[in-house]
Structure formats: structure tokens, C-alpha cells
Amino acid sequence: MTETLCFDMYGTLCDTSSVRDALRRELDASEALVGKLDGTWRDKQLQYSYQAALMDAYRPFGEVTADALAYALDQWGVATDESTRGTLLAAYDRLDPYPDAVETLDRLSEAGHEVTVLSNGDPEMLSALASNAGLDDHLDRIVSADEASTFKPDPAVYDAAAERADRPLGDCRLVSGNAWDVAGASAAGMATAWVNRGGDPFERVGGEPSLEVDALAGVADELA
Structure with a gap:
């Protein structure tokens, strides 16, 4: 059937982990830091989607992804400008x-x-x-x-x-x-x-x- x-x-x-190429290029970060940023970004992306669904507070996934990236950068002490964050987010369009x-x-x-x-x-x-x-x-x-x-x-x-x-x-x-x-x-x-x-x-x-x-x-x- x-x-x-x-x-x-x-x-x-x-492969969501292909964002590591953009993280590596845009942040000139070590492999260890790239791995931590990638893991935290993805984990928070999923967590925030669960929370939004449970709280009946839906927002487009692009916004959830941006918030997750902001958290990951804060978590690992990486300062960026708006242009760099935009470039990193665009990596999700090119996985x-x-x-x-x-x-x-x-x-x-x-x-x-x-x-x-x-x-x-x-x-x-x-x-x-x-x-x-x-x-x-x-x-x-x-x-x-x-x-x-x-x-x-x-x-x-x-x-x-x-x-x-x-x-x-x-x-x-x-x-x-x-x-x-x-x-x-x-x-x-x-x-x-x-x-x-x-x-x-x-x-x-x-x-x-x-x-x-x-x-x-x-x-x-x-x-x-």
C-alpha cells in the first residue's frame, strides 16, 4: 500500500549541525566553542518550541530560532553585532x-x-x-x-x-x-x-x- x-x-x-560552518567563519571560534554554540542553539530551539506550544504562545519558528541563538551566544559569552547574528540565522536556510x-x-x-x-x-x-x-x-x-x-x-x-x-x-x-x-x-x-x-x-x-x-x-x- x-x-x-x-x-x-x-x-x-x-543536517542542523552544518550551521557550524557559519559559526566557525563568522565568529573565528575554536572547534570546542563552535560545538558548544551549535549544541546549545539546537537544544534551546527545541526547548523554546515546546514551551511556546505548551503556553499556547505560538510564534514563527524563525523567531524561536533567533531567540535560541541569542541565548547560546549569551551562554558562552560571545558578543556579536546585529549583522553577524543575521548571517548566522541565514545559515538555517542553507543547511x-x-x-x-x-x-x-x-x-x-x-x-x-x-x-x-x-x-x-x-x-x-x-x-x-x-x-x-x-x-x-x-x-x-x-x-x-x-x-x-x-x-x-x-x-x-x-x-x-x-x-x-x-x-x-x-x-x-x-x-x-x-x-x-x-x-x-x-x-x-x-x-x-x-x-x-x-x-x-x-x-x-x-x-x-x-x-x-x-x-x-x-x-x-x-x-x-
């Missing part, structure tokens, strides 16, 4: 796609599946990233959490993807490299595929993954 496959963008199709991303999308599309994106990113961010990463011509649709005015793992976001696909939620499958995202989609009633690149244990809260692979290409191996 063919499905609507809803790929997460950040950490699944594209590197994982090497097997395009091939995976194409194999699944050729097998009859609908290949889409379901992401917390706001529409402008996702459109720019998909274009810059060379993914836009390989996708049937991009769905942003902005359509539900909240963030994953709120069930409303997964429901929005099913509504856009005009299919029951059970005929849609989230594909994500983020275990918390898979747990949320599974709990909402969606089939899932967890791209567990790090060999990590699964989350203790939420639903279990329907499928677990160690690379994007493994999703195509199983479903195509």
Missing part, C-alpha cells in the same frame, strides 16, 4: 542535505508514495531551505507547523499533514531522525519511521516507532 510519507526537515533531510536525501525521496516517489515535508519550520524558512538544498523538485508538498499555529509534537501538527494530504492519519507516515518527533506522531496515531543514525535508545514517553533504520536510505529499502 502506498502512503503519504511526511519527512521532518531539520535533523532528518538536512546541508544528508547525502542520501534526494535518492531516498526519488526511490520512494518512484514506488508510488507521496513524499512531503512536515516540519516546525515556518513556510518561508522551509521554502528557502528546500530550494537551497536541492530538495524542492523532489517533494510533492511542504507542510509547516505554522498551519496549526503550534509545534510538534502537538497532535494538531500531524493532523494538519493528513488534512493537506486528504488522507486518514493512519495512511500517513512520519519519517524523522528525532526520537521525540517519532514518539509524538506515534502517540497521535500516525505510522512512523525513525532514522536512528546514532544508535540511540528510544524515548520513554510517547508511542513506539513502526519502523527503525539507521539511515534515510533504509526507509527506501523498507518501503520502496
